[in-house]
Amino acid sequence: MTPELGPLLRHWRKRLDYRRIPGIDSTRRRLKDGLTQDEVASLTGVASSWYRQLEGGSPRPVSEQFVQRLAMTLRLEEAERVVLYQLALGHTPPPSDAHLGQQADVHLQAVLDSLLPHPAYVSNLWWDIIAHNQPQEDWFPWLPYERNLMRFAFLYPEARDQLVNWREDWAIPFLAQIRFAIAMHPDTPELLRLRDEILEGNDEARDLWATHQAQAHPDGDERRFCLPFHGGKEIRVRITALVPMSKQDQRLVVLLRL
Incomplete structure (x- = not known):
């Protein structure tokens, strides 16, 4: 895990339109755009304190399953998903369509x-x-x-x-x-x-x-x-x-x- 990960996570989190994210209360008053750290933690199934430490740059053990959920929650494009995997796990992900195996005609x-x-x-x-x-x-x-x-x-x-x-x-x-x-x-x-x-x-x-x-x-x-x-x-x-x-x-x- 590299120091560049925390700032990127904050950037990706703050650019999201919370009104389009399932599971987010869009009716409550907000001072800022984007998702909160607590909301990202909830959507990815981790404790809020653990996610805050991850964004803050503290080394955290992460699994490939968590990184996959995080990429979906943050609505990352393919290039951004590659960057996330590289910074968090030290390797690139499988191509996003690699698991399809078959295609409908x-x-x-x-x-x-x-x-x-x-x-x-x-x-x-x-x-x-x-x-x-x-x-x-x-x-x-x-x-x-x-x-x-x-x-x-x-x-x-x-x-x-x-x-x-x-x-x-x-x-x-x-x-x-x-x-x-x-x-x-x-x-x-x-x-x-x-x-x-x-x-x-x-x-x-x-x-x-x-x-x-x-x-x-x-x-x-x-x-x-x-x-x-x-x-x-x-x-x-x-x-x-x-x-x-x-x-x-x-x-x-x-x-x-x-």
């Missing part, structure tokens, strides 16, 4: 775009979102910074606010789906890596994993969101999941608002 993208105004996306076997339409990004503005649905749900603190009834309706079914996918595809390294990242980074997920539940990907389930796009108002959706005949390892998911 132009025909699937056309299907997604035809589903407006409903949010829709295509994900691969290990839940990387490899294509999406504009409503999906409007609802979930973290998409350009974190392409994996499961990593967002378990490793980003704001997911608990946005995914209503997080433990019962989201965490338990998601972990059961991951277990099922690994059972069906035991030699897929991306699935094993995803499981390990989640269990290492989320204590509650580790406890839930020990219950050994398994289920296939659902279709027709009703879930609830509380998103900035809807002014923080709770909404219900029906999740419709389809599998392209020519790409059985991908899934097309549509969110139908009820």
Whole structure:
């Protein structure tokens, strides 16, 4: 970790528009623009005192998972993300699209775009979102910074606010789906890596994993969101999941608002 990191973190934090950051109270009076240190700490899942020391230049042990969350929270461009990794960890990150592995073809993208105004996306076997339409990004503005649905749900603190009834309706079914996918595809390294990242980074997920539940990907389930796009108002959706005949390892998911 180098001394240049602290000033850069302060600069990136202060330039943010707090009104566009999920999980931030935009109604309270502010003396300055940008996010506070306490808000960045909360969004990245660390103690406020620890983050203040990091910005102040005190050497702090950081994990790659934390640096990834920090890059998303601060809405860093690719070059800035490289700088953050280099200063914090001493090495550059993998390219932001390196984990995609697969790409949805132009025909699937056309299907997604035809589903407006409903949010829709295509994900691969290990839940990387490899294509999406504009409503999906409007609802979930973290998409350009974190392409994996499961990593967002378990490793980003704001997911608990946005995914209503997080433990019962989201965490338990998601972990059961991951277990099922690994059972069906035991030699897929991306699935094993995803499981390990989640269990290492989320204590509650580790406890839930020990219950050994398994289920296939659902279709027709009703879930609830509380998103900035809807002014923080709770909404219900029906999740419709389809599998392209020519790409059985991908899934097309549509969110139908009820």
